[in-house]
Structure formats: structure tokens, C-alpha cells
Amino acid sequence: MRATDAIYYMLHPHQLRSIIQWKVWHNAVHERDEKNETETQKACFKFLDMTSRSFSAVIKELHPELLLPVCVFYLTLRGLDTIEDDTSIPLETKEPLLRQFKDFLEQDGWTFTGNRPEEKDRELLVQFHNIITEFKKMKPAYQTIVKDITDKMGNGMADYCRKAELEDASVKTIEEYDLYCYYVAGLVGEGLTRLFVEAGFGNPALITRVRLHKSMGLFLQKTNIIRDVREDNDDSRRFWPKEIWSKHVADFDDLFKPEHREAALNCSSEMVLNALEHVEECLFYLAGLREQSVFNFCAIPQSMAIATLELCFRNPDMFSRNIKITKGDACQLMTESTQNLHVLCSVFRRYARRIHKKNTPKDPNFLKISIICGKIEKFMDTIFPPQSAAEAKRKVLGELSEAEKEKARLEAETRQDMFFMLALMGVVVLIVSIVMIITAWLLGARFDLAWQQLKQGNFSPPRHLREEL
Amino acid sequence: MENLKVLISGGTGFVGSAIVRALAEKHPMCAITIIDLKPPGPVHTVPKDIKFIQVDITIQDEVFSALQQVKPDVIIHTAGIVPALSERFGRRLEGHVWRINVEGTQHLVQAAKQTGVKSFIYTSSCGVVIDHMDVPYHNIDERWPTPPSSLIYGESKAAAEAIVLKESSDIMATCALRPSVLCGPGDNQLVPAIHACIAKGETPFIVGDGQNLWDVTYVSNVADAHVLAVENLTSSKTAAGEVFFIQNNEPITFRDFCLAVWAHFGHTPLFEIHIPQALGYVVGLICEFLTWVLGTTTTLSRGSIRDACSVRYASGEKAKRILGYEPQIGIERGIRLSCEEYARRMGIELPMQKAYKKNE
Numbered sequence: 001m002r003a004t005d006a007i008y009y010m011l012h013p014h015q016l017r018s019i020i021q022w023k024v025w026h027n028a029v030h031e032r033d034e035k036n037e038t039e040t041q042k043a044c045f046k047f048l049d050m051t052s053r054s055f056s057a058v059i060k061e062l063h064p065e066l067l068l069p070v071c072v073f074y075l076t077l078r079g080l081d082t083i084e085d086d087t088s089i090p091l092e093t094k095e096p097l098l099r100q101f102k103d104f105l106e107q108d109g110w111t112f113t114g115n116r117p118e119e120k121d122r123e124l125l126v127q128f129h130n131i132i133t134e135f136k137k138m139k140p141a142y143q144t145i146v147k148d149i150t151d152k153m154g155n156g157m158a159d160y161c162r163k164a165e166l167e168d169a170s171v172k173t174i175e176e177y178d179l180y181c182y183y184v185a186g187l188v189g190e191g192l193t194r195l196f197v198e199a200g201f202g203n204p205a206l207i208t209r210v211r212l213h214k215s216m217g218l219f220l221q222k223t224n225i226i227r228d229v230r231e232d233n234d235d236s237r238r239f240w241p242k243e244i245w246s247k248h249v250a251d252f253d254d255l256f257k258p259e260h261r262e263a264a265l266n267c268s269s270e271m272v273l274n275a276l277e278h279v280e281e282c283l284f285y286l287a288g289l290r291e292q293s294v295f296n297f298c299a300i301p302q303s304m305a306i307a308t309l310e311l312c313f314r315n316p317d318m319f320s321r322n323i324k325i326t327k328g329d330a331c332q333l334m335t336e337s338t339q340n341l342h343v344l345c346s347v348f349r350r351y352a353r354r355i356h357k358k359n360t361p362k363d364p365n366f367l368k369i370s371i372i373c374g375k376i377e378k379f380m381d382t383i384f385p386p387q388s389a390a391e392a393k394r395k396v397l398g399e400l401s402e403a404e405k406e407k408a409r410l411e412a413e414t415r416q417d418m419f420f421m422l423a424l425m426g427v428v429v430l431i432v433s434i435v436m437i438i439t440a441w442l443l444g445a446r447f448d449l450a451w452q453q454l455k456q457g458n459f460s461p462p463r464h465l466r467e468e469l
Numbered sequence: 470m471e472n473l474k475v476l477i478s479g480g481t482g483f484v485g486s487a488i489v490r491a492l493a494e495k496h497p498m499c500a501i502t503i504i505d506l507k508p509p510g511p512v513h514t515v516p517k518d519i520k521f522i523q524v525d526i527t528i529q530d531e532v533f534s535a536l537q538q539v540k541p542d543v544i545i546h547t548a549g550i551v552p553a554l555s556e557r558f559g560r561r562l563e564g565h566v567w568r569i570n571v572e573g574t575q576h577l578v579q580a581a582k583q584t585g586v587k588s589f590i591y592t593s594s595c596g597v598v599i600d601h602m603d604v605p606y607h608n609i610d611e612r613w614p615t616p617p618s619s620l621i622y623g624e625s626k627a628a629a630e631a632i633v634l635k636e637s638s639d640i641m642a643t644c645a646l647r648p649s650v651l652c653g654p655g656d657n658q659l660v661p662a663i664h665a666c667i668a669k670g671e672t673p674f675i676v677g678d679g680q681n682l683w684d685v686t687y688v689s690n691v692a693d694a695h696v697l698a699v700e701n702l703t704s705s706k707t708a709a710g711e712v713f714f715i716q717n718n719e720p721i722t723f724r725d726f727c728l729a730v731w732a733h734f735g736h737t738p739l740f741e742i743h744i745p746q747a748l749g750y751v752v753g754l755i756c757e758f759l760t761w762v763l764g765t766t767t768t769l770s771r772g773s774i775r776d777a778c779s780v781r782y783a784s785g786e787k788a789k790r791i792l793g794y795e796p797q798i799g800i801e802r803g804i805r806l807s808c809e810e811y812a813r814r815m816g817i818e819l820p821m822q823k824a825y826k827k828n829e
Contacts (some may be wrong), residue, residue: 073652082736353680356722367801372723374682378720381608389612395604396616 010306015328017295023248026338028061029293043130044071051078051121054304058297065199066294068134069142073191076105076150077155077348079112084123084157088116091165102151104128105135105201138197141198149191158185158295170238174274177433178218181225183216203288212288216298223274223305226268226312230256231322237296244270262362265314270365272313272355276372277307279348280379287341287383303347307333310351314358345380352376470503473498473703476541476688478577479548483655484592484648484691486513488545491692493519493698494622499730502539504532512814513655518565526573530582536580541603543699546572546633546773547592552622554662558772561619570625571632578636579782584769589633589643590695590701594618595684595714595783597627597647601773605780606683611787614651620772640707642702646694649716649783653688661811670732674740676749677778679724686717687803688794691715697792713788719800720782726804733808735820749774 009016013448038047048056059070083089083097093114104110110132124131131340135143163169171177193213196202206212225232225239232239238252248267249255253396255264282302289295307325312318338346352427358374359366394401441447475492479485480503492499493516504524509515524535526548549571557563574591582588599606600623602618615627630645637643652659666672694715701708733738744752753771760770788794798806812819 320489356680359725359739361728366732367721367725367729369805370721370729371719371800374720376610377682382784386607387604389610391612392604392609396601396614402492 002232009328009400011315012326012328013375015326016098017061018241018332021336026335029296030061030063032042032067033064036403040130040133041068043127044068044075047075047124047127047131051075051124054301058300060268061199061293062297063199063291063293066195066201069138069146069195070192070297071366072131072134072138073149073195075144076101076135077153077188078121079128079131080154080157081149082115082119082121085114086115089114094161095158101154102147104163105132105147105150108132108136108357142195145191145194145198149187151184153187156187170228170242172242173242175245177243177274180239181218181221182214184346185221187214187217189215189217192298196289196291201289201291201294203290206285206288212285214280216302217283219275219278219282220301220305222271222278223308226271226275227308227318227323229268230319240267240271244274248340261319264319265316268312268318268364269314269359269363269369270354272309273365273369273372275305275309276352276369276376276457277357277370279352283341283348283379285344286344292338295340296319296338297408299344300334303333303337303344304330306348306351310354313355313414314360314363341385345384349377349380472498472500472542473543473699474502474539475545475699476502476504476536476539477545477547477593478504478524479546481507481509481516481521482512482547483653484651484688485545485725486515486655487612487653487688487692488695489515489519490757491689491696495696497710500539504535504651508538518604524567526576527568529576532573532576533580533583533661536577536584538584540584543588543590543703544577544586545590545592545695545699546574546577549592549629549714551627551658552774554658556620557620558770560621566621566625566627570622571628574629574632575670578632582636583804584639586641588699589636589641590698591630591633591643591645591655592695593630593645593712594623594626594781595647595649595716595781596623597630597682599623599781602775602779607682607780607781608712608782608784610784611714616722625714630712634712638711641681642706642709644708645712645786646698646700646714647714648693649684649714649781650685650690650695650806651686651688654806656688656807656811658809658825659685660730663727666727667731667736671744672736673740674744675724675741676744676774677746679743680722681778681780682720682782683723683726683780685720685726685795685800686716686799687796687798690717690797690803693797694788695796696794697794698785701792708791710821711787711791713792713794714783714784714785715788715794716785717796717798717800717803718785719796721800723777729801730808733805733819734812735819746774746778749778801804 045060048059052059052074055074060067062070080098080101083094083101086094089097090307097112107432109267111128115122115125135146138146152371160169160180171180171461178311189212190210193202193206193216197204197207211407229240233256234253240252242252245252245267247270248263249260254260255267278405286295286299286302304325308331311323311325315323317323352373356370358371363369391401393399437447472523472705474495477485477489477492480501481491481662482505485503485505486509489501489503493501501518502522503509503515504522504526506523508521508523509519520537520539522535524531526532548569550566552562552566579588596619597615598609598613600619602619606613615630615727616623618624619627630647633643650659694713698708700711726731728737753769753774756769785794809819
């Protein structure tokens with residue numbers, strides 16, 4: 001830890017507390033059995049660590065039933081990505097590679113060495129035979145799912161590359177934006193959902209209600225696209241749809257110029273609004289998961305996403321530099337995302353309210369943002385009603401519920417106990433006093449004289465007696 | 470719905486005229502008659518060919534003779550009184566409000582039974598539940614109880630609603646709709662009061678945390694719900710004997726509603742002052758005491774503070790399921806239309822309209 005970090009955490013102790021809390025108290029739902037892993041399995045986990053920062057930890061805590069399928073699924077898609085990202089591969093080589101990638105999964109020992117050396121995940125494809133070995137060991141049902149999604153995504157990427165090469169592939173309409181996000185993230189959501197349901201960890205309705213799992217992926221992807229706008233633009237990639245930004249600025253580059261700051265902020269808040277439309281469906285989806293490790297796996301990225309949106313909302317810094325949530329906040333979010341839906345909802349409520357607070361009537365989408373925040377709260381009030389009609393009825397009629405009756409009974413009991421103790425003490429005091437008085441009388445105390453004096457009004461002994469004493 | 474005779478009480482008022490317009494547009498073959506205290510005026514317009522009979526619903530004979538004359542198949546009873554904000558939390562007008570809202574309804578229901586009316590729709594209010602201000606109302610539905618005591622308005626509406634629902638039978642099907650707070654063309658209460666805050670310099674003040682959600686409904690949506698209720702009670706009758714919460718189903722914070730209205734009039738508060746609810750309560754108490762001593766009326770009271778800080782929004786599920794009601798005008802558009810109409814009424818031009826003209 002550097003000195004600046006130390007000073008930072010001294011000034012922000014709650015951040016440090018969150019980090020410690022996560023590191024000390026978090027127990028994985030399922031521990032990986034590292035001792036009995038085969039060589040190929042070890043290789044898969046090594047690549048998982050290499051290729052992913054955020055996902056590797058949550059994947060490795062998954063239920064043993066899904067641990068390897070999800071890992072293989074992730075690495076396969078990563079492999080596809082590595083081919084697509086490599087600008088040194090010409091289209092005529094790249095296109096068939098992407099389209100046939102699903103078949104490579106069944107060719108023992110298939111590897112690919114055609115990536116340029118600076119491609120960061122090159123090694124994954126050079127040793128891809130490890131993943132193929134593990135793929136073949138999976139249950140046939142899982143294999144079908146992974147293959148199917150690889151097929152769809154490979155073709156989607158191929159179409160996109162072809163379009164980029166031959167014509168303009170920039171994102172123009174919101175529909176195109178959604179479609180792009182669907183190919184990069186929505187499909188992953190579909191594949192994972194099918195895996196969860198196949199394993200019996202999710203409600204089968206999650207598959208049939210396509211919008212639900214689609215929203216899970218789209219919400220994450222859109223958040224990343226919003227947050228990375230500066231970085232992407234520096235790499236000359238633009239994912240913000242023209243349909244949105246053209247309402248605020250004439251040229252996309254204007255977003256990054258200080259003189260258009262206000263317009264840029266309004267533009268980014270419209271992007272945030274677009275992303276927030278998925279929140280309800282994401283929470284609905286999470287309600288359909290039946291296994292803790294799967295819930296954690298899905299919930300952590302979602303809560304990170306809403307926190308990231310809140311960070312970006314009306315924050316001019318996002319146009320000048322990379323911004324990300326602090327480590328302390330991330331740890332707190334992870335702690336809160338690994339409990340249950342109720343706790344997770346309170347996280348969403350907290351961040352939705354912060355977004356709502358930053359919302360300003362100067363923004364042309366002021367009311368729309370206010371409405372969507374209201375909708376999110378309403379949805380949470382629907383799944384977790386703060387008060388039931390039955391309770392309200394009792395309240396109006398002045399009746400008590402069973403729990404309240406029980407409480408009242410217990411209170412009455414304690415009160416009775418207390419009175420009994422007081423009475424008992426009174427009796428003890430009385431007995432002791434009587435015993436003392438009788439003893440004094442037996443020893444010759446003249447109570448009759450004392451009584452006479454008292455009757456005459458002499459409440460204290462005469463002065464000379466007092467002095468003697 | 471062909472050739473149906475529909476009588477609308479309070480048809481020259483804010484809600485009533487909107488219902489008349491909606492019904493005349495969707496079912497031009499209906500014969501509509503309005504009964505009201507005042508004939509149709511320039512603010513709450515109704516189509517020209519609509520029949521009008523002057524009736525004071527607090528006088529039983531007037532109501533009865535009007536119904537004898539029209540012999541309606543359907544009655545939509547919207548006539549009623551909403552006490553002004555300054556009287557909302559007091560009991561000064563209790564007798565007056567009760568006479569119009571409860572006895573008036575009683576007269577209409579009795580006369581309807583005697584003249585063979587087949588469907589009776591009552592315009593109630595969400596106030597029957599939420600005027601009881603001790604608890605927050607998150608996403609409440611029709612199972613929620615109507616408290617026996619609340620504010621004079623809510624009490625009177627609840628009593629009238631009970632009279633109407635009790636009479637629902639095979640001969641006469643009745644139902645009650647409970648709209649939330651309304652805005653729209655001709656609104657005299659909500660948007661004008663919020664607009665007045667600009668001149669009084671009250672816009673920076675926020676009482677409470679400003680996060681409490683409210684339902685506000687655009688008036689034409691409420692009118693649509695009434696038309697749907699007429700259609701239901703004259704066909705399947707699945708709504709007979711039922712109550713429905715009617716709103717825009719887009720709860721927003723009351724603060725944001727105000728900010729949106731002010732923004733239409735070109736005003737944004739320069740700064741914000743948060744007043745904790747407890748402090749507001751004390752200020753309200755002092756104001757109440759002063760008005761009690763001085764015998765005047767006030768905008769600030771414990772009641773209005775609680776009103777501004779409370780959560781009150783309802784679920785639209787039942788209205789959607791049984792009546793097929795879904796708001797046609799979203800709240801954003803509804804607020805814009807309300808502000809534009811109010812600006813026209815006052816003869817001022819909104820900044821947005823000015824900008825629009827310039828562009829043209």
C-alpha cells in the first residue's frame with residue numbers, strides 16, 4: 001500500500017471498513033476442490049485468471065455443477081473475442097474463423113497461433129486444446145448450449161466485421177445500439193440462463209421470458225459503454241448511438257470539449273436513462289434464481305453497474321478521464337450482493353435515489369429520469385410490500401396482529417414479574433424491621449418514652465444530648 | 470352502447486366536462502345530458518349539442534324531476550366539492566361538504582333506483598384511503614381499508630362511495646372510480662397553486678427528504694377510465710360493486726412535479742433549502758395557532774406539511790385487469806399540456822413556446 005492510499009483510508013475509514021469486512025467475513029458458498037483438479041482444469045482456471053479481472057472470482061465460487069461449464073463458456077467467448085479484436089487478421093481469414101468457431105470446440109487439439117504477438121489473450125488460443133478437452137467432458141446438454149451461443153455470437157461478430165470493413169458500422173439508432181449490446185452481452189445472458197435452468201438453479205420462466213435475461217446483459221454492457229466513453233473515443237471506437245448524441249451536440253467529439261460541458265452532461269444523462277430502463281427486468285430476473293452462488297454470480301455485476309451509473313450521472317469527469325467506483329464501495333457492494341434479493345433491492349434503491357437527487361430540471365430528460373426512478377421504487381414496493389392490506393386494516397380498526405398480541409402478552413408478563421419482585425422486597429424489609437424493633441425492645445429500648453416525646457413535637461433530641469452524642 | 474341515454478352530474482366541472490368530451494368522442498350515438506349548478510362555460514368546454522339541466526343535487530326534488538325527465542340508462546356521478554387547500558385540514562366546512570358529497574349522492578342513487586337506471590358510476594377519490602395521514606401508502610390497492618375518520622373530504626367521499634356500492638344489484642350495476650390528484654386543462658387547484666409559489670418565492674424550500682412518491686393523473690385519462698366503466702357496466706358487468714384506483718401509474722416525487730411545472734414557466738430554483746419534517750410540523754402548528762387567534766386561513770398547517778411529506782401512490786393492476794384501463798397520456802406530456810393551457814388562460818407565453826416560435 002502506498003502512502004497516498006494510507007492517507008486516503010485515514011480520511012475515509014468507512015471505505016477501509018468495507019474492504020476489511022469483505023476480506024474477513026466473506027466465505028465462498030462453494031469452495032473449489034483444487035487438489036483433485038486435472039491438468040487441463042488447472043489450465044482453464046489459469047486462463048480465467050489471466051483473461052478476466054472481475055469475473056474470475058465470482059465464477060470460481062460457483063456451484064461445482066456449473067463451475068467448469070461456466071468457465072469453459074467464458075473462455076470460449078473470450079477466444080472468439082480475441083480473434084475479432086485482432087485488427088491484423090484480414091477479413092477473409094477472420095470471417096470463416098468466427099463463423100466456424102463452434103466446430104473447433106469439437107476438434108481435439110485445435111489451437112490458433114495466427115494472432116499478433118501484442119494481442120493480450122493470445123496465449124489462450126495458442127493453448128486452446130485445454131478448453132476443448134474440458135468442453136468434451138461436459139454434460140451433452142451443457143455442450144449444446146455453449147455451442148449454440150458460440151455459433152450465434154460468432155456469426156454476429158462476423159456480420160459486424162464485414163459491415164465495418166465494407167460500409168459504416170457506427171451505431172446510429174437506439175435499435176442498433178440495443179442489437180450491438182445484445183450480441184456482445186445479451187447472448188451471454190441467454191447462454192448463462194440456459195445453463196442455470198438446465199442445472200435446476202433457475203426458474204424455467206427465465207428462458208421463455210426473453211426480455212428478462214436480455215436485460216441482464218444489456219444493463220451491464222450499456223453501463224460499460226457509458227463509463228468508457230472517453231477511453232473508447234481515444235481508441236476511436238464509438239458506441240453511443242447517434243440518435244441520442246445528435247440531440248445534444250453536432251459532432252461526437254464535442255462531448256469532450258469544455259465549452260459543450262452542459263450538453264455533454266445532458267447527453268450522458270439520456271444514456272443513463274436508457275440504461276435504467278433495464279433495472280426492473282434485472283431485479284425480476286434475479287428473483288427467479290434458486291441457488292446462492294448463482295445469485296451472487298449474477299447480482300454482483302448488477303449492483304456494480306447501478307453504482308457505476310450513479311457515478312457517471314451528471315459527472316463531468318467521465319468526459320476527461322477514466323472513472324471507476326472506489327475499492328471500498330466495491331467491497332461493500334459485494335458484501336450486499338451476496339445476501340438475498342431484499343438486501344440487493346436496498347442497494348438499488350440507495351443508488352436510484354442518489355441518481356434522483358442529482359437530477360436537475362435543467363436537463364431536458366428531467367421528468368423522464370424522475371419517472372424511471374419512481375418506477376424502480378414502485379417495482380421494489382411490489383415485490384417487497386412495506387405494508388400489507390391486512391396490516392393496514394388492523395391498524396385502521398385498532399386491532400393487534402398476532403405478533404403484536406404476543407408482544408403485549410410478554411410485556412404484561414414482565415410487568416407482573418416486576419411487581420412480584422417489588423412486593424417480595426417489601427415483605428423482606430417489613431420482616432427485617434419487625435425483627436430489629438423487637439430486638440431493640442428486648443434489649444430495653446423505651447419506645448413508650450420516644451412516642452411521648454414525638455407527640456409533644458420533639459422530633460430531634462435536645463441540644464445538650466446531641467452534644468454528648 | 471348505441472343510443473344509450475347517459476346522464477352526467479357535475480358535467481360542466483373539471484372532471485365532468487372531460488368525461489362528457491371523452492364519451493361524446495368515443496360513442497357519438499350516446500345521448501348525453503348534463504346536470505349541474507352552472508351551465509357549460511368557456512373554461513370547461515363541452516360539445517354544443519349536449520343537453521343541460523340546471524340541478525342542485527342537494528335538493529331531492531330537483532334531482533328526481535330531472536331524472537324523470539331524462540330517464541337515463543346510465544348515470545355518471547361526478548358532482549361533488551373538493552374543499553380548497555386552506556380548508557382541507559380543518560372541519561369548518563364539514564356540514565357543507567357532507568351535504569353535497571354524501572346527501573347529494575344519496576339523492577341521486579335514490580332517484581336512479583326509482584327511475585330504472587341500469588348502471589351507476591361514481592367518481593370517488595383516492596382520498597377515501599389516503600386522507601388518513603398517519604401511515605405511508607406504498608403501492609396500495611383496492612384491498613386497503615377506508616378509515617372511519619380522516620379529513621372531511623375523504624370521509625365524505627368514503628361515505629358516498631359506500632352508499633353507491635351498497636346499491637349494486639342485478640337491476641342496477643354500480644361501481645366507483647378513485648382518481649388521484651388531477652392535472653389538466655381547466656384545473657383550478659394543482660398547477661395554479663404550484664405556479665403561484667414562483668411569485669411568492671417559495672420554490673427553494675423542500676419539506677422532508679423530497680423522495681416521497683405521489684400519483685398525479687392527467688384528467689383525460691380519468692375520463693377514459695369512466696368511459697371504460699360505462700362500457701363494462703353495460704356489457705359484462707364484471708366491475709359491478711367494485712372500486713378502482715385510477716392514476717397515471719407513473720408515481721413521481723411531489724417535488725419533481727413542482728420542479729417540472731416551474732421549468733415550463735421558465736423558473737428553476739437557484740438553491741435549495743431542506744426543512745426537516747419535524748421542523749415543518751412545528752412551523753405548521755404555530756401557523757395554525759396564529760390563524761386560530763386571528764381567524765384567518767393559512768396554506769401552512771400540520772396537515773399540509775404531512776401532505777407534502779407522505780408517500781401515496783396506488784397500483785393500477787385492478788383497473789387494468791377488469792376495466793382494461795391504461796393511461797393514454799403519459800405524465801410528462803400531461804404536465805406540459807396542463808402548463809400550456811394554464812399559461813393560455815392567464816395570457817402569458819411559455820419560454821418553450823417562445824423558443825418554438827423563434828425556430829419557425
